[in-house]
Amino acid sequence: GRRLILIMGDQLSRDISSLRDARKTKDIILMAELYDEITSVKHHKKKIVFVLSAMRHFAKELKGAGYNVDYRKFDTKTGLKSFSDIIEDAVRQHEPDEIVLTAPSERRVLDEIEGWRDTLSLPIDVRTDDRFIASSDEFQAWVSNRKTLRMEYFYREMRKKTGLLMDGDEPEGGQWNYDKENRKAADRDLFMPKRFSVTPDAITKEVIELTEKYFSDHFGDVEPFQFAVTRKDALKALDYFIETALVSFGDFQDAMLTGERFLYHSVLSPYINVGLLSPMEVSKRAEKAYYDGSAPLNAVEGFIRQIIGWREYIRGVYWLADEGYTKQNFFNNSRKLPWFYWSGETDMRCIQEVVEQTREEAYAHHIQRLMVTGTFAMLAGVDPFEVHEWYLIVYADAFEWVEAPNVIGMSQYADGGALGSKPYAASGAYINRMSNYCKLCEYAVSKKTEKNACPFNSLYWDFLARNEKKLKGNPRLGQMYKTWEKMGANTKRAYRARAKAILKKLDSGARV
Ligand code: FAD
Ligand code: SF4
Numbered sequence: 001g002r003r004l005i006l007i008m009g010d011q012l013s014r015d016i017s018s019l020r021d022a023r024k025t026k027d028i029i030l031m032a033e034l035y036d037e038i039t040s041v042k043h044h045k046k047k048i049v050f051v052l053s054a055m056r057h058f059a060k061e062l063k064g065a066g067y068n069v070d071y072r073k074f075d076t077k078t079g080l081k082s083f084s085d086i087i088e089d090a091v092r093q094h095e096p097d098e099i100v101l102t103a104p105s106e107r108r109v110l111d112e113i114e115g116w117r118d119t120l121s122l123p124i125d126v127r128t129d130d131r132f133i134a135s136s137d138e139f140q141a142w143v144s145n146r147k148t149l150r151m152e153y154f155y156r157e158m159r160k161k162t163g164l165l166m167d168g169d170e171p172e173g174g175q176w177n178y179d180k181e182n183r184k185a186a187d188r189d190l191f192m193p194k195r196f197s198v199t200p201d202a203i204t205k206e207v208i209e210l211t212e213k214y215f216s217d218h219f220g221d222v223e224p225f226q227f228a229v230t231r232k233d234a235l236k237a238l239d240y241f242i243e244t245a246l247v248s249f250g251d252f253q254d255a256m257l258t259g260e261r262f263l264y265h266s267v268l269s270p271y272i273n274v275g276l277l278s279p280m281e282v283s284k285r286a287e288k289a290y291y292d293g294s295a296p297l298n299a300v301e302g303f304i305r306q307i308i309g310w311r312e313y314i315r316g317v318y319w320l321a322d323e324g325y326t327k328q329n330f331f332n333n334s335r336k337l338p339w340f341y342w343s344g345e346t347d348m349r350c351i352q353e354v355v356e357q358t359r360e361e362a363y364a365h366h367i368q369r370l371m372v373t374g375t376f377a378m379l380a381g382v383d384p385f386e387v388h389e390w391y392l393i394v395y396a397d398a399f400e401w402v403e404a405p406n407v408i409g410m411s412q413y414a415d416g417g418a419l420g421s422k423p424y425a426a427s428g429a430y431i432n433r434m435s436n437y438c439k440l441c442e443y444a445v446s447k448k449t450e451k452n453a454c455p456f457n458s459l460y461w462d463f464l465a466r467n468e469k470k471l472k473g474n475p476r477l478g479q480m481y482k483t484w485e486k487m488g489a490n491t492k493r494a495y496r497a498r499a500k501a502i503l504k505k506l507d508s509g510a511r512v
Contacts, residue, residue, distance in 0.1 A: 001096070001097025001098060002026050002027060002028065002094065002095070002096045002097055002098075003022070003023075003027040003096055003097070003098045003099070003100045004027070004030055004087075004090055004091065004094055004098070004099050004100070005018050005019065005022055005028065005030065005099075005100045005101065006018070006030050006031075006083075006099065006100070007019070007029055007030070007031050007058075007101075007102075008031075008083075008101075008104055008105075008109070009037065009051045009052075009054075009055050009274065010051075010105055010273055010274045010275060010399055011102055011129075011275055012054055012055065012058040012231075012274050012275040012276055013131060013275035013276070013278065014061075014231075016102050016129075016131065016275065017102045017127040017128060017129065018100050018101050018102040018127055022067065024065075024066045024067050027067075027068065027100075028068050028070050028090070028094045028096065029059075029062060029067050029069045029070065030069075030070045030072075030090050031055055031058075031069065031070070031071050031072070032071075032072035032080075032083075032086045033052055033055065033072065033073055033074035033075075034074075034080075034081060034082060034083065034086065035074070035076070035081040035082075036081045036082040036083075037082075038074070038215070039215075040108075041389055041393050042217070042218045042393055043218060043392075043398075044219055044220035044362045044393060044394050044395070044396065045212075045215060045219070045220045045221065045222040046220055046221070046222060046225060046361070046362035046396055047220075047362050047398070048211045048215055049204065049207050049208055049211050049222060049225055049227075050225075050270055050274075050362075050396050051274060052074065052207045052210070052211075053200075053203055053204040053207045053229040054230070054274055054276065056071070056073075056203050056207065057203060057229050057230045058230075059071040060203070061231075070090060070093075070094070072086060074210060074214070076214070082112070084115070084116065084119070087099065087116065087120070088119075088120070091120055091122065096122065097122070097123075098122060098123045098125060099116070099120070099122055099123070099124045099125065100124075100125045100127070101113070101124075101125070101126055102126075102128075102129050103126050103127065103128060103129050105129070105400075105401045106400045106401055107318075107319075107323055107400075108400070110126075111323075131275065131278055131279070132279070132312060132315060133158055133162060133279060133280065133308055133312050134154075134157075134158065134161075134312045134315075134316060136316070136319045139312075139315075139316030139319070139320065140320070142154060142157060142316075143316070148421075149313075149317070149418065149419065151309055151310060151313045152176070152177065152309075154309065154313050154316070155176070155177075155308065155313070156171075156176055158308040158309060158312055159176065159308070162280065162283070162308060164283055164284070164287050164304055165287055165290070165297075165300065165301055165304060172290075172297065172301070173297050173301075177305065178250065178297060178301050178302060179302065181250060181251070182250045182253050182254065182298055182302050183254055184251045184252055184254075184255065185252075185255050185433060185434055185435070186252045186255035186256075186257050186260070188260070192260060192264075193240075193244035193245045193262075193264070195226065195261070195262050195267065196226075196228075196236070196237045196240040196241070196267065197226040198226060198228045198229070198233050198236075198237075200225050203229075204225060204229055208222055208223065218393075219342060219359065219393060219394060220358075220360075220362055220394065221359060221360050227396065228271060228276070231276045234268075234271040234276035234277050235277070237267070237268060237271065238266075238268060238277060238281075238282060238285060239285075241266040241267070241268060242285050242286065242289050242294075242295075243294075245263075245264040245265070245266065246264075246266075246289055246295045246299055246300065246303060247264075247294065247295045247296065247299060248264040248299065249264045249265070249266070249295075249299045249302060249303050250296065250298035250299035250300075250301075250302040250303070251264075251298070251299070252264050253265075253302055253366075253367075254366075254367045254434050255367070255434055255435065256350075256353075256365075256367060256368060256372075256431070256434055256435035256436075256437060257435060257436055258349075258353060258435070258436055258437060258440060261357045261361060261363065261364075261365075262363070262365070263365065265365045265366075266282075266303070267363060268282060269397035270396045270397040272307070272311075273397050273402065279308065279311060279312075283303075283304045283308055286300050286304055287300060287304065306366075311402065314401075314402055314405045314406060315401055315402065317405045317419055318400075318401040318402070318404060318405050319401075321405075325404055325405075325408060326385060326388050326400075326404050327385060328408055328414045328415050328416070329383070329384055329385070329414050330413060330414050330415060330416040330470065331378075331381065331413070331414070331466075331467055331470065333378075333384060333412075334381070335380060335381045335382045335383060335503070335506070335507070336382070336383070336386065336507075337377070337383070337386040337387060337390055338382070338506050338512070339509065340352075340355065340512070341355060341373065341377075341390055342355070343355070344356045344359065345511065346511065346512055347441070347442035347443060347511065347512065348376075348441065348442075348454075348455060348512065349437045349438070349440050349441035349442070349443075350372045350431050350435065350437040350438070350441070351372060351373060353368075353437060354368045354369075354372045354373050355373070358373075358394050358395070359394075362395055362396035363395065363396060363397075367434065369391070369395075369406075369411070370411050370424055371424060371426060371430060371431065371434070372431065373390075374387075374407070374410075374411030374412065374424060375411070375424055375425060375426055375456070376455075376456065376459075377411075377412065378411065378413060378423060378424070378425065378463070379425060379456065379459035379462075380459060380502075380506060381463075381466070381503070384407070384412040387407055387411075387412055388403070388404060388407045391403050391407045392404075405419055410424070411424060416470075417474070421474075421476055422474055422476040422477060423477075425463055425464070426460065427454075427460040427461075428443075428445040428454035428455075428456040428457050429445065429457075431445070431456065432445045438454070441454070443455065448494075448495065448498075449491075449494040449495055449497070450498075455502045457495075458498035458502065459499050459502060459503075461484060461492075461495040461496070461499070462495060462496055462499030462500075464480060464481065464484055465484065465492070465495075465496060468481070
């Protein structure tokens with residue numbers, strides 16, 4: 001019989017399970033640019049261009065290889081807005097005997113598809129997404145054997161499973177993790193790699209026009225657009241990273257430097273997330289660089305850990321949870337997200353830098369997301385759901401399965417510690433140690449409670465004091481609570497008064 005094979009915007013891999021046995025003569029591959037998906041939140045313009053252009057290129061490649069592709073371009077006139085609309089229309093048109101797809105990455109979409117079993121009287125074959133290294137069942141099995149979840153132990157299983165950086169049963173070099181060597185601040189240096197950049201072709205230009213026409217009110221600059229949108233160019237981006245940046249990835253993984261938006265990061269997450277690159281091939285390339293002697297172990301191990309450790313662990317956590325995941329709010333925070341998360345209009349240099357680069361690039365690296373915009377929102381008591389929506393909107397690599405656990409769990413601690421062992425709370429000293437932002441800031445990082453004191457400093461202690469009941473039992477915060485207790489009553493009062501003044505300003509919309 002004839003199959004209708006549905007491919008989604010983050011399933012752009014030639015060897016994806018839904019395409020594995022596709023027949024060029026008989027089957028129809030359906031791809032659609034859907035209004036409901038593009039506007040489920042008001043995605044960054046660059047993210048829209050990236051996903052739609054990558055979809056169009058992928059469809060072109062499939063057609064070139066001889067497949068029947070029914071590609072529906074974004075069209076406001078048809079009234080077909082959702083996956084359900086489009087599948088009903090395509091079923092009517094092509095009269096397939098079966099619908100085949102690889103499981104979607106997001107729960108909302110999976111629920112929609114499950115509904116088709118009732119509405120369409122057709123068999124629906126939802127296949128496992130085996131681009132991931134651990135299946136959901138494997139993750140479940142791993143979880144069921146332990147009381148608390150910690151990435152590090154899961155990661156070791158993934159090392160053993162993949163054989164990456166393994167010397168028989170032992171980790172290469174004798175240790176599983178070389179993070180101790182990876183906490184260096186960076187200095188500007190003339191030989192820093194420049195960002196890998198692709199010039200938009202005619203297809204991308206058309207999508208840029210479409211985005212400017214229909215989604216001009218979305219956040220973000222659409223140009224210059226530099227992302228790869230084909231597998232061929234994504235492979236070049238991978239080569240470029242391995243050759244120019246991997247060598248220093250470990251040392252400067254946590255560093256931030258004004259004007260240096262990418263440092264030694266790979267900027268590969270958008271490509272891995274939509275399927276242009278596979279996590280295994282990326283990890284293998286990095287491993288090879290170690291065995292070739294072109295990159296040190298601390299860099300290669302650290303990089304591979306992000307991909308086969310963190311990325312897989314995060315996905316496991318997403319599918320373990322239920323649909324209430326993004327509504328968790330351990331601290332009962334209710335503050336609105338400050339407007340400067342969109343405008344960048346703040347005197348806090350760190351936040352200004354991160355928001356501006358986010359607007360221009362749809363990219364920020366991990367420590368910027370975690371320790372600048374993430375930490376500030378948590379310290380200031382912003383509603384975690386609003387924080388979640390911001391992150392889902394503003395980054396080109398943001399898909400709910402990976403964004404939500406990183407934001408709700410890791411960065412906002414809104415899950416009460418299910419994902420990480422302590423909240424990522426820090427005062428300005430952390431940012432000062434890892435960046436040169438503070439040197440350029442209107443605020444003084446060394447001041448604590450004065451009018452020009454860095455807001456992170458008082459908000460940090462206020463956060464700990466405010467949430468003492470919930471956090472005091474956490475062994476990893478014991479030292480901080482001891483320090484707080486030892487402070488004199490006047491110092492404590494001054495910290496809290498300064499924090500109160502900042503929060504009041506935030507609420508009134510005054511410049512902070
Ligand atoms: P590199 O630093 O070069 O790392 C290599 C790769 O490791 C990345 O490409 C990515 O595939 C993987 N990786 C690293 N850390 C993580 C992680 N914590 N979770 C999953 N994969 C990881 N990543 C997303 O892909 N989408 C998101 O929406 C997203 N939202 C985030 C929100 C917050 C608050 C935080 C703290 C992190 C978030 N991350 C997200 C994880 C991480 O910040 C990005 O994957 C990374 O910054 C992408 O840039 P890069 O490719 O240069 O990464
Ligand atoms: Fe950010 Fe404070 Fe440093 Fe300014 S002084 S850049 S607000 S950490």
